[in-house]
Amino acid sequence: MKCRFSGEEIPEILTFGKMPLGNGFLKDQNPQDEYFFKMSVSVNNSIGLLQLNEQPDPNKMFHENYAFYSRSSALMMEHFKDLSNEIQSLLDKNFSSDNNKFVVEVGSNDGVMLEHLVKANVSCLGIEPSKNVAEISHQYGVPTVNKFMSVETADQVISEYQQANVIYSANVFCHIPDINDLAQACSNLLKDGGYLIFEDPYLADILEKVSYDQIYDEHVFLFSCYAVQNIFIKYGMQLIDCKPLNTHGGSMRYYLKKTGKVETSRQLDNQLKHEESLGILSLKSYKDFASKCEEARVGFKNKLTSLKDNQKSIVGYGATSKSTTILNYCEVGPELIDFIVDTTPTKQNMFTPGKHIPVLPYEHFLPHPDVAVLFAWNHQKEIIAKEGAFKGEWMTHLHHEYKD
Ligand code: JHZ
Numbered sequence: 489m490k491c492r493f494s495g496e497e498i499p500e501i502l503t504f505g506k507m508p509l510g511n512g513f514l515k516d517q518n519p520q521d522e523y524f525f526k527m528s529v530s531v532n533n534s535i536g537l538l539q540l541n542e543q544p545d546p547n548k549m550f551h552e553n554y555a556f557y558s559r560s561s562a563l564m565m566e567h568f569k570d571l572s573n574e575i576q577s578l579l580d581k582n583f584s585s586d587n588n589k590f591v592v593e594v595g596s597n598d599g600v601m602l603e604h605l606v607k608a609n610v611s612c613l614g615i616e617p618s619k620n621v622a623e624i625s626h627q628y629g630v631p632t633v634n635k636f637m638s639v640e641t642a643d644q645v646i647s648e649y650q651q652a653n654v655i656y657s658a659n660v661f662c663h664i665p666d667i668n669d670l671a672q673a674c675s676n677l678l679k680d681g682g683y684l685i686f687e688d689p690y691l692a693d694i695l696e697k698v699s700y701d702q703i704y705d706e707h708v709f710l711f712s713c714y715a716v717q718n719i720f721i722k723y724g725m726q727l728i729d730c731k732p733l734n735t736h737g738g739s740m741r742y743y744l745k746k747t748g749k750v751e752t753s754r755q756l757d758n759q760l761k762h763e764e765s766l767g768i769l770s771l772k773s774y775k776d777f778a779s780k781c782e783e784a785r786v787g788f789k790n791k792l793t794s795l796k797d798n799q800k801s802i803v804g805y806g807a808t809s810k811s812t813t814i815l816n817y818c819e820v821g822p823e824l825i826d827f828i829v830d831t832t833p834t835k836q837n838m839f840t841p842g843k844h845i846p847v848l849p850y851e852h853f854l855p856h857p858d859v860a861v862l863f864a865w866n867h868q869k870e871i872i873a874k875e876g877a878f879k880g881e882w883m884t885h886l887h888h889e890y891k892d
Pocket of ligand 1: 556560561562659660706707736805806807808809810811829830831832835850864866867870871874
C-alpha cells in the first residue's frame with residue numbers, strides 16, 4: 489500500500505473483511521446485487537495518518553440519495569450555530585477593512601451552518617456533491633454549488649465568485665481521497681492571510697477509545713495534528729491552532745493560515761506532545777490498536793449472543809454509518825438485533841447495509857426492549873435525555889464505558 493499523501497510504501501495494520509457502503513441502506517431485505525469492497529487500513533506512522541487501502545468510487549457514496557442529514561441532531565445544530573458565530577468574529581477581527589469578505593464551506597450538506605451566515609448577511613457559498621442535501625440548503629437560502637471540491641471546482645468558484653477569507657469544513661476532509669488536490673484547491677481558493685478551519689474525527693481519540701467504527705468507506709483518512717501539519721504546510725498553509733471537540737465521539741478542529749511562518753498556539757504545542765506520548769508516530773501503537781479491535785469484536789458478539797440465549801430482546805438505536813462497520817465486522821445481523829430505530833425518514837423502513845437489519849421509525853423503541861445497543865453513541869447525551877423512560881440496559885460496542 490502506498491500512502492495517499494506521500495506516495496511512500498506504508499504498512500497495513502487491520503483488515504475488516506468484506507464491507508458494504510456505510511450509508512448503503514437497502515429497500516429490499518434480500519437484494520440481488522449489493523455492493524461490497526474489501527475494507528482494510530494502513531498507516532503512515534511517520535506523520536500519524538491512518539487511511540483506507542481501498543475506497544469505493546465517490547459517486548457510489550455521495551449522490552442524490554445520500555442518507556445523512558446534518559440536521560438530524562439538535563446538539564449538532566447548536567454546534568454549527570456556535571461555529572458560524574466564531575467565523576463572524578474571526579472576520580471582524582482579522583478582515584475589518586476588507587469590503588469583499590467571503591466564506592466557503594466544503595461539504596455544506598443541508599446548509600446547517602451557512603444558513604446562519606446568510607441570515608447575518610455574510611457573503612458565502614456551499615460546495616456539496618450530494619444533490620438531495622444540497623437542495624435542502626437552497627430552501628434555507630444558502631447558495632450552493634453541487635460539485636465535489638477539487639482544484640477545478642476551486643478555479644470555478646474563483647472565476648464565478650471570488651477568493652475566500654475563510655474556508656470551513658466539518659466531517660468532510662476525511663472523506664476526500666486525493667488529499668494533495670484538496671490541499672492545493674484550498675490554497676488556491678484562499679486569499680493571502682485567509683484561514684482554513686476544518687474538523688474531523690480525531691485519530692488520537694479513535695486509538696484511545698478503540699472506536700474502530702469511525703473506519704468505513706466514506707472515511708478515507710483519519711487525521712492527527714501531526715498529519716494535518718505535514719500535509720498542509722506543503723501547500724503554504726500553516727497549522728496554527730487546534731481545538732479538541734466532543735462531537736462524533738472525539739473530533740479535532742484545525743486552524744490553518746495561508747501565510748508566512750506565524751506563531752503556533754500553546755494548545756497546539758500541547759496537543760502535539762500528547763500525540764507523541766500516545767505513540768501516534770509509532771507503528772507499535774497501531775498494532776496494539778488492531779489487537780484491541782479484535783478483542784472488542786469478539787467481546788461484542790459474545791455479549792449479544794449470551795443476551796439472546798437468555799431470551800433478552802435487543803434493538804439498536806441510531807442506524808449510523810459507523811454501525812455498518814460494527815455489524816459487518818462483528819458479524820451481527822437480525823438473528824441478534826431485532827431492528828434499529830432511527831429518526832431519519834430516508835433510512836426508515838429500509839434495511840441496514842450488509843446485515844439487513846430492519847430500520848424503523850424511532851417511535852418503535854416502545855414497548856421497550858430489554859437491551860438497547862446505542863450505535864449513535866456519539867449522541868449519547870441527547871438520546872439518553874430523550875429516552876428517560878427506558879429502564880432496560882444501554883450498551884455499546886466500545887471496549888469501555890463512554891461518557892459524552
Ligand atoms: P451520526 C455520518 O456518520 C456520515 P454517522 C458522515 N460520513 C460523517 O462523517 C458523520 O456523519 C459526520 C440518528 N439519530 O451523527 C440520526 C436518531 O435516530 O452518528 C442518524 O441516522 N435519534 C458524513 O451516520 C444517526 O442516528 C437521535 O436522537 O455515523 C446518527 O448518525 C439522534 C441524535 C440521531 O453519524
